[in-house]
Amino acid sequence: MSVPADTSLHGLWSKRTAFMFAAVGSAVGLGNIWKFPYMTGESGGGAFVLIYLLCVIFIGLPVMMAEITLGQRGRHSPVQTMRRLATEDGNSQGWQIIGWMGMLAGVMILSFYVVIAGWTVAYLIDSVRGVFDGFDAAAASAHWEALVGSPQRLILWHTVMTVLTAWVIMRGVNRGIEHATTILMPSLFALLLLLVGYAALYGEFLQGLRYLFVFDFSQINPDVTLKAMGQAFFSLSVGMGAIMVYGAYLPRKFSIPEAATVVVSADMMVALLMGVALFPIVFASGFEPSADPGLIFQALVLAFDQMPGGWLIGTLFFALTMIAAWTSAISLLEPIVSWMVDSRNMRRCSATALCAAIVWVAGLGTVFSFNIASGPEWQLYGKNFFHWMDYLASNIMLPVGGILISLYAGWMVRREVMQAQINIDHTTVFYGWLWLIRVVVPLSIFLVLLRGLGIL
Ligand code: PHE
Numbered sequence: 401m402s403v404p405a406d407t408s409l410h411g412l413w414s415k416r417t418a419f420m421f422a423a424v425g426s427a428v429g430l431g432n433i434w435k436f437p438y439m440t441g442e443s444g445g446g447a448f449v450l451i452y453l454l455c456v457i458f459i460g461l462p463v464m465m466a467e468i469t470l471g472q473r474g475r476h477s478p479v480q481t482m483r484r485l486a487t488e489d490g491n492s493q494g495w496q497i498i499g500w501m502g503m504l505a506g507v508m509i510l511s512f513y514v515v516i517a518g519w520t521v522a523y524l525i526d527s528v529r530g531v532f533d534g535f536d537a538a539a540a541s542a543h544w545e546a547l548v549g550s551p552q553r554l555i556l557w558h559t560v561m562t563v564l565t566a567w568v569i570m571r572g573v574n575r576g577i578e579h580a581t582t583i584l585m586p587s588l589f590a591l592l593l594l595l596v597g598y599a600a601l602y603g604e605f606l607q608g609l610r611y612l613f614v615f616d617f618s619q620i621n622p623d624v625t626l627k628a629m630g631q632a633f634f635s636l637s638v639g640m641g642a643i644m645v646y647g648a649y650l651p652r653k654f655s656i657p658e659a660a661t662v663v664v665s666a667d668m669m670v671a672l673l674m675g676v677a678l679f680p681i682v683f684a685s686g687f688e689p690s691a692d693p694g695l696i697f698q699a700l701v702l703a704f705d706q707m708p709g710g711w712l713i714g715t716l717f718f719a720l721t722m723i724a725a726w727t728s729a730i731s732l733l734e735p736i737v738s739w740m741v742d743s744r745n746m747r748r749c750s751a752t753a754l755c756a757a758i759v760w761v762a763g764l765g766t767v768f769s770f771n772i773a774s775g776p777e778w779q780l781y782g783k784n785f786f787h788w789m790d791y792l793a794s795n796i797m798l799p800v801g802g803i804l805i806s807l808y809a810g811w812m813v814r815r816e817v818m819q820a821q822i823n824i825d826h827t828t829v830f831y832g833w834l835w836l837i838r839v840v841v842p843l844s845i846f847l848v849l850l851r852g853l854g855i856l
Contacts, residue, residue, distance in 0.1 A: 406652060407475065409475075409741065410649060412650070413573070413574075413651065414578060418574075418578040419646065419649070419654065421585045422581045422646055423646050425580075425585050426643065426727065427635065428666065428667055428724050429513075429724045430513060430721070431671075431728070432635055432670045432674050433720075433725075434696055434721065435634065437674065437678050437689070437696055438696060439627060439628075440611075441689035441692075444616065445611050445616065445619070446613055446614045446615040446616060447615050447617060447618075447624065449615075450615050451620065451628035451629070452629075452631050455628055455633075456632045456635070456664060456668055457664075458840065458841075459840075460664060461660060462836040464638050464643055464660045465657055465660045465837075466806055467644045467647060467805055468646070468656050469818065470485060471645060471648040472647045472650050472656070473485060476738070476742050477641075477738035477739035477741075477743070478499035478503070478644045479503070480742045480743055481499065481644060482499050489817075491812050495812070498804045498808065502639070502642075505639070505793045505798060506640050506642065506733070506735055507736065507755075508793040509794070510732040510763075511762035511763045511766060513725065513729055513732060514561040514562045514760075514763050515767055515786075516766075517558075517726065518554060519547065521560055521722055522553065522557045526543075531543075532701045532704065532714065533711070535705045536702070537685075537687075537702055540698045540699075540701045541698055548770035548771060551767055558760070559760065562763070564726055566752045566756035568580050568726075568730050569752045570748060577730055580730070581727050587720075588724055589670075594716065595677045595717060595720075596677045598713055599677040600680070602707050604683035607680065608678070608680030608681075608682070609680075611679050612675045622851035622854070625851065627852075629795075630796075633794065633798035633802060635671060637731060638798070639802040640797070642732060642734065644735070646731065646734070656822050656823055656824075678696065678700075681700060681703040682695070682700075684703060685699050685702045687699040700714065700717065733756070740754070765786070766785060769784040796849070800845075802845055803841075806837045806842050
């Protein structure tokens with residue numbers, strides 16, 4: 401389908417803030433609120449946090465700039481963008497693999513993402529109904545077990561999240577994504593600040609801070625490093641084309657480095673603030689931070705119940721998490737839907753419906769991972785279906801996507817073309833970025849991958 405120069409078939413963001421909100425909406429999600437704390441718990445606290453932050457700044461930020469730039473130049477879905485760029489730059493069409501692998505990673509991530517997001521809806525509704533009143537630790541655990549133990553309930557909530565996500569995507573870039581994220585993101589920040597204030601007043605604040613920021617270097621090993629890098633990619637939404645497709649809707653006049661820096665800072669801030677809010681609450685409620693994906697839900701319900709005004713704060717918290725998950729799920733679906741529209745000439749509505757159906761079916765694997773297929777006979781090398789999806793997509797496919805994106809942006813595009821597109825006036829800054837993206841980023845991802853997978 402042909403599109404006039406420098407716009408996209410799907411439209412462009414109407415304002416700079418629209419891109420910001422959409423991209424921050426994509427980045428800030430369950431990765432920051434649910435996964436960051438439990439991965440930190442699993443990997444021993446401060447050391448994990450330190451590696452995560454280093455990966456965010458020295459790998460995530462440069463890759464995000466590259467992804468936005470390639471997207472803005474290609475103006476299409478990631479597959480079509482890479483096809484166009486490869487043609488214009490005289491490179492192999494094989495580079496489309498970035499788009500293909502990204503779509504696959506997107507569907508894999510989304511398949512568990514909507515299920516976890518479904519938990520937040522279930523907790524939100526129970527919180528509004530006052531179900532958690534007078535809960536003790538045993539009741540909090542039993543409530544949690546009852547939810548994940550019931551495939552029917554999980555399917556109900558994962559269906560709700562899938563439909564909500566599809567609904568926004570069907571409405572398109574301006575009326576859907578832009579509109580939703582512009583309203584949802586500011587509310588999320590306001591709620592988060594409220595929660596941090598709350599933790600400072602009523603939680604075990606210092607113990608929480610110590611847990612997050614005291615680095616115990618003996619905890620660092622190749623596996624923790626791989627997880628921290630995977631978490632950086634997952635949390636920033638980079639490596640799979642979500643940010644690339646949002647970049648495709650970014651008008652030329654906005655500064656890419658500035659946009660990327662704002663998005664990365666906001667994402668990092670939310671993860672840290674979430675940790676700062678959460679660990680004091682977890683400690684105050686007597687739970688231990690651990691690797692359990694359900695810990696957050698159990699500990700918080702208990703904590704909220706014991707706090708003055710906890711009903712309201714709890715309700716707001718689950719609303720916040722659901723909103724964050726929703727705006728991220730949207731960006732996971734957009735690359736594949738835009739590809740179907742771009743190159744299969746499908747209507748946005750039918751493309752979205754088809755993709756949502758695929759995601760819904762794949763989501764059943766995660767649903768069953770917590771109940772009927774949770775036993776050891778359903779595990780492969782100690783991981784169930786949900787863990788495999790997450791591990792393969794976040795820790796392997798996103799970083800590999802990151803290597804390919806950085807190699808393309810760094811080596812396969814003429815330097816002047818890249819410099820003009822990325823729009824960095826300052827030559828030193830541009831060369832700094834180029835050096836990172838050519839050498840530091842691909843090499844460090846490669847080494848972390850090899851060590852983490854036990855190959856090196
Ligand atoms: N960044 C999102 C989060 O932190 C998840 C995500 C990953 C979204 C990859 C888009 C692409 O929850």
